[in-house]
Amino acid sequence: MESGLSTSAWQKFEADHHLPPFSDYKSLAAEGTRIITRARGHYIYDSEGTEILDGMAGLWCVNVGYGREELVEAAASQMRELPYYNAFFKTSHPAASELSAKLASLAPEGLNHVFYANSGSEANDTIIRMVRHYWALEGKPEKRVIIGRDYGYHGSTILAASMGGMVDMHRQAAHEPDFAHIKPPYGFLYQGNQSEDMFAATAASWLEDKIAEIGAENIAAFVAEPIQGAGGVIIPPEGYLQLVQAICRKHDILFIADEVITGFGRTGQWFASQTFDLQPDMMTLAKGLTSGYIPMSAVMVGDRVAKGLIEKGGEFYHGFTYSGHPVAAAVALANLKIIEDEGLIDRVRTQTGPYLAQAYEKAFADHPMVGQVRSFGLLAAVELVKDKTGPVMFEDTGATAMKVRDYAIAEGLMVRAVRDGMILSPPLTFTPSDIDEVVAKLSRAIDKTAAEIGIG
Ligand code: PXG
Secondary structure, X not given: OOOOOOHHHHHHHHHHHOOOOOOOHHHHHHHOOOOEEEEEXXXXXXXXXXXXXXXXXXXXXXXXXXXXXXHHHHHHHHHHHOXXXXXXXXXXXXXXXXXXXXXXXXXXXXXXXXXXXXXXXXXXXXXXXXXXXXXXXXXXXXXXXXXXXXXXXXXXXXXXXXXXXXXXXXXOOOOOOOEEXXXXXXXXXXXXXXXHHHHHHHHHHHHHHHHHHHOHHHEEEEXXXXXXXXXXXXXXXXXXXXXXXXXXXXXXXXXEEEOOOOOOOOOOOOOHHHHOOOOOOEEEEOHHHOXXXXXXXXXXXXXXXXXXXXXXXXXXXXXXXXXXXXXXXXXXXXXXXXXXXXXXXXXXXXXXXXXXXXXXXXXXXXXXXXXXXXXXXXXXXXXXXXXXXXXXXXXXXXXXXXXXXXXXXXXXXXXXXXXXXXXXXOOOOOOHHXXXXXXXXXXXXXXXHHHHHXXX
């Protein structure tokens, strides 16, 4: 869109009229907003012409990179043919039908039905509604509690935020009753000197303890991001996810995998549930479903729940005007075709994932300000610490990572800061040379910060 306005004009509109998500409006207005005007491939460009390598794939979503004409074309031709129709009253359309069959073919065994929404939050709200409806149909309406994990992120509607474990969100009136949380399998904080196996068992026992406290007869479901994204790329110890899944089965609690970030190739399989050999009862999808080109989310519903809903019948009083929107569905189909045709998932598993792991380890593991480096597929985190021995964390949590982030952007690299972790989640089209560029820019940003605060 060429409006011809200047950076300062847009910044004034921002300060005067726009309340963007997750922002401190006072400090943002003082600092000024960066205006992103266009994007191509792996780079975004701001209104001053600055070129920035996008190490976050937008917000963990632009899996196929920017500038994909196939997606533009899919949207335009669907808009010409059928820009909108709903699926509320015994109608549907080819795009939603074909996408449903396609998703069922890609998803783990036993997840054969799809319910559509427009964001990850709405998809998780849908799951909460659907599991409670399911248990009511099964004659167990008291099974209502959903167990999530601290630092879990499942979205920002009141129910999705309640399901998540972000205390700042809970404090702002987003913690409904009937939600509980356990500690996550966050080795950097909680493993101590336990072996990986032992830590997996310890972290799984936190779920057993919580179930004992609440009573399985009151619990509808346990929800987990296979790798926690917004919580700081928390990668569980090997075996943990199998253990928690088994605990859910033992207590007849539904197991939900929120794959909003891990879905569509990021861990080197279509879904992390396949990477970790899980058979969730339900799966949340969004982001990479359309590579963020247009909003769409989906709930994959497993056979147990689908059979219950279908056989017992009775209306499910839930849905959105744009559930299964034809344009979004057409874009999703074209996006999945790109991922398939270009072999992006194999590339993550066999080439860029291992390359990223090695490059990060080599560049950052020995740095005096780095306490841990971890990655899985194309997800990575570098934990910054005040002192490696210990490690000793910074007292003012987040301040150092924010400095690194600002230096990184000045170097031409977009990364995310979570507490004092530097997070990477790039497009799946990234090449080894893009990863080299990330490492070079992030190294300079970490070095400059360390020099500024006198570490090393
Ligand atoms: N589940 C997961 C695992 C997510 O990462 C959502 C659900 C909610 O999706 P919507 O589309 O409602 O935003 C997400 C979203 C961050 C950040 O700061 C992460 C997300 C959203 C906004 C910011 O890293 N993830």
